[in-house]
Structures are given as structure tokens and as C-alpha cells.
Amino acid sequence: MPKVSHEYVKEKKKSILEAAIAVCKVKPLYDISMRDIIKASGVSQGGIYRYYSDLDEILIEVINQVNVNADYKHIIDEITDTSNSPTKTIIKLFNFLGEYMKENVSTVGKIQFELTILFANNPDREKKILSNIYENESGQYFMQQIFHSIHNGISSGCFQLKISIEDLSTFIMTSIDGIVRDVVLQKCYGVFSNGQVQFDEIRLMNTLCKSVLLLLGTNEGED
Structure with a gap:
């Protein structure tokens, strides 16, 4: 095989990665095959294996790229x-999260949701993939800053907790997880699409924010 430049290899891998991301938007991550990526990229079967050893190596790069963007x-x-x-900090943080979810549900939300299914059914692949992906810590950082603001509000007398801090933490995390799950199911899979209920990420996060503020003993976030 004739020698090719580093830039050529880089561009070819980038092209394959872009095709793989496009496939991930329209097909469940756990159902994607190497054939799907070959078809989307236009690279031959023999050609694609010059750049990636197997499907999981491509998926790892897809996940890492998504995590960087996220x-x-x-x-x-x-x-x-x-x-x-x-x-105000809590209100702005929840508003941002709703806007972020609305913009990224078909990529970040969908892929993260489908990863849990892939891992549940393929524990061997889970070990390989998890050991090679870059962890996205933005979600954890979001929660840290929410609770930093809550503790500041308690210390300054702005908040009077109606429930324990542990119960509040569980409520916020499970609510966000539930919103992400149901929005992904509706917008990416057509679940709950009965014409009566259309989930709006920004409104859902706004409602969650108001609920949190009520549990903190303040109605400052009410319209």
C-alpha cells in the first residue's frame, strides 16, 4: 500500500467519524453495525479497517467527540x-440546562441514553468502551454549583429548607434524569407522541426550578 500523509489519515478518520455521528442521530447506538458506518462514509470495508480496528473503536471516538462538545x-x-x-444563580443554571438540552437532545442526550442500554446488554463492551472514553464532568459540576448556591442561600438566611438536603439532592437528580429520559424517548423515538403532550425542555426545567425554590422556602422564582 502506498504511503499516505498524516494529514490524509487525519482527514479520512474525521470523515468516517462524521459519518458515524450522523448514523448515531438516526439509529440506536446499540444497533449500529460497521456496515452502517461503511455505507454512510462511502469508504470500502477493506478501507475502513485501515483506520479503525473495529466498531467499538469508532464508537469510542464518537462518544469522546460528543463529550468534548458537551x-x-x-x-x-x-x-x-x-x-x-x-x-438568581439557581434560576439561571436551570434555564441554561433547559436550553442546552433543547439544542443537544439528538446527540448528547440520545447517545448517553443509548449507552446505558448497550452496556446493560454487553458488559464486555462496557469495560472496553468505558476504559477509553473521556469522562464528561459537566453534569457533576452543574450539581456542585447548584448545591453551592443552596448552601450559600441557607447560610445567608435566604433559604429555609422544607426537606432534608439529602432528599432535595435526590429529588433534583432523579427529576433531571427523568426529564432527559422522557424527552429523548419522545423526540428521538416517538414515544408519548399522542398529540396531547409535547415535552418542552425549557418549560420542564423552569417548572423543576420553581419546585426547588419552593422546597427552599422561597417563591422568588415565581412569575
Whole structure:
């Protein structure tokens, strides 16, 4: 095989990766085959194996690329640095999360949801994939800043907790997980699409935010 430049290999792998991401948007991650990516990329079967050893190596790069694009810690820092009260910080953080979900449900949300299914049915693949992906810590950072604001509000007397901090933490995390799951199911799989209920990520996060503020003993976030 004739020698090819590093730039050529880089561009070829980028092209294959873009095709794989496009496939992930329209087909469940756990159902994707190498044939799907070959067809989408236009690369021959023999050609694709010059750049990737197997399907999981491609999926690992897809997940890593998605995680890089999903890093929003700098936006959280901007919100916390410019907000002048714990309540305003919490409102802005939930508003941002709703907007972020609306923009990224077909990529980040869908892929993360489908990874849990792939791992549940393929524990051997789980070990291989998890050991090679870059962890996206933005979600954890979001929760840290939410509770940093809550503790600041409690210390300053702005908040009077109606439930324990442990129960509040569980409520917020399970609510966000449930919203993400149901929005992905509706918008990516057509579940709950009966014409009566259309999930809106921004409104759902706004409602969750108001619920949290009520549990914190303040109605400042009400319209």
C-alpha cells in the first residue's frame, strides 16, 4: 500500500467519524453495525479497517467527540460569576440546562441514553468502551454549583429548607434524569407522541426550578 500523509489519515478518520455521528442521530447506538458506518462514509470495508480496528473503536471516538462538545463548565462559571444572589444563580443554571438540552437532545442526550442500554446488554463492551472514553464532568459540576448556591442561600438566611438536603439532592437528580429520559424517548423515538403532550425542555426545567425554590422556602422564582 502506498504511503499516505498524516494529514490524509487525519482527514479520512474525521470523515468516517462524521459519518458515524450522523448514523448515531438516526439509529440506536446499540444497533449500529460497521456496515452502517461503511455505507454512510462511502469508504470500502477493506478501507475502513485501515483506520479503525473495529466498531467499538469508532464508537469510542464518537462518544469522546460528543463529550468534548458537551463540556459546558465554562458557561456555568460565567453564570455563577455574574449572578448577584443564590436564587438568581439557581434560576439561571436551570434555564441554561433547559436550553442546552433543547439544542443537544439528538446527540448528547440520545447517545448517553443509548449507552446505558448497550452496556446493560454487553458488559464486555462496557469495560472496553468505558476504559477509553473521556469522562464528561459537566453534569457533576452543574450539581456542585447548584448545591453551592443552596448552601450559600441557607447560610445567608435566604433559604429555609422544607426537606432534608439529602432528599432535595435526590429529588433534583432523579427529576433531571427523568426529564432527559422522557424527552429523548419522545423526540428521538416517538414515544408519548399522542398529540396531547409535547415535552418542552425549557418549560420542564423552569417548572423543576420553581419546585426547588419552593422546597427552599422561597417563591422568588415565581412569575
